[in-house]
Amino acid sequence: MSTDKPELPTDAELAEMSRDDLVKLGAKLDGVELVEYPDPWPVKGTRAEKRAERLVALWFLIAAIAGFGFVGVFLFWPSAYVAPNTEGYLMYSLFTPMLGATLGLSVLGVGIGALLYTKKFVPHEVAVQQRHDGGSSEVDKQTILAELADAGNRSTIARRSLIKRTAGLGAGAMGLGVGVFALGGLVRDPWAQTESKDSLWHTGWMSPTGERTFLRRATGNPHEVVLVSPNDLDTGSIETVFPFRKSEDDHEALSKALKRSDNPVMLIRMRPADAAQVVKAQGQEDFNYGDYYAYTKICSHLGCPTSLYEQRTNRILCPCHQSQFDALQYAKPIFGPATRKLAQLPIAVDEETGYFYARSDFIEPVGPAFWERRS
Incomplete structure (x- = not known):
């Protein structure tokens, strides 16, 4: 050419x-x-x-x-x-x-x-x-x-x-x-969403009638109810708990409480020396009960279960993407992709039964913030 x-x-x-x-x-x-x-x-x-x-x-x-x-x-x-x-x-x-x-x-x-x-x-x-x-x-x-x-x-x-x-x-x-x-x-309009107990605005820890919601242990049997008292956990140990209300003591309600994704909570009993050093979040100064602190197990990054607790460093770990939260500083993120603290559940002990109960639902978003929420 x-x-x-x-x-x-x-x-x-x-x-x-x-x-x-x-x-x-x-x-x-x-x-x-x-x-x-x-x-x-x-x-x-x-x-x-x-x-x-x-x-x-x-x-x-x-x-x-x-x-x-x-x-x-x-x-x-x-x-x-x-x-x-x-x-x-x-x-x-x-x-x-x-x-x-x-x-x-x-x-x-x-x-x-x-x-x-x-x-x-x-x-x-x-x-x-x-x-x-x-x-x-x-x-x-x-x-x-x-x-x-x-x-x-x-x-x-x-x-x-x-x-x-x-x-x-x-x-x-x-x-x-x-x-x-x-x-x-x-x-x-995201604010037109329902405020019912089954909406994303609330978790299973909200009691629609004001009835006390107790902390229930996961035993492997969805129909077995074992409540948690302050004497049940050793120092430095953790327990995964779910909500339980006496009026919902039937097979369907018990199974549903274990399946709802925003219900799992990590109950931590800190060592006394560590508990004395805890820095508490503003507005949540009384959410703990003595050495006991309760945080959602749903990671604020992508919703994986924060199922690991390192007693020596008091770090809560998410195994999915290695986010770490400092239990001594209101479970704020200190490593990994998570940018928001873990939501803390306010707890107390029932005077009559001696078991832990949730004083209210979470006051902050649980897990990854969905688009309707302000925070």
Whole structure:
């Protein structure tokens, strides 16, 4: 192939050249030789061409329907938290899967539509180009613009209004769905969520009737109730506890208390010398009972169980991502990705029975802060 560049046209000649002439000139100036540049549909208006066009349009239409479906699910699907095994839980449990399915299908539809259009309508050229150094001249700039316009013309997109309309509709609906993530807080009022005992605003430690919620030991038998007293733990030991109310002493309620994800609490009995050094969080100075401190087991990073306690250093550890919390400083994070302290449960001892109970629910978010919460 010859590498000699053609003679450059004058400005007047350049202004008079057609797009086809500019395309040919640009190819020569760039040292490009078009080996193959076949027209995908040499015979226009055939049934096969129309079927291909409708197939591309169908995928763009699917993307549009799924994109609008995502917005509809986000706005109108029941999303207020519903506890398992209660009325309305099925619809609530489908909220997140429906969001993922509709937005995923919208993105997939746009992608498949674009791939099919490229495969069926854009000429599959074979070109050989010589490399060269230096910047682009004015001639190069005009010829590349002509080549781009020619590529669009040869792809026949200009005359395929069905594909253009559905592509715009599909891409627009997908973009609207993606934009909902950023604008969701402005579209829906998070403070309109229910304040019931089964909402995300409260854990199983909240007593809806004011009845005392005792600390129950996990024995391995979901229907066995063993309460915890101050004499049950050795110095420097820990115990995982769950909520128990006497009015809920039935198999279903007992099992439910063990399954709810924000219920597990780590009850720690510190050594007296360590307990004397504890720095308490503001507003939580009386949440402990003597040497006993109760913290949620749900890590504030991604919700893994903080199931390890190092007695010598008084560190609470999360094994998932190695976050560490200092029990001597109100369980604040001192290492790892967690950025918020572990929520502390206020505890006391019942005068009549001698068992630990929760004085109230947590007053701060448990686990990873969900988007509705202020903190």
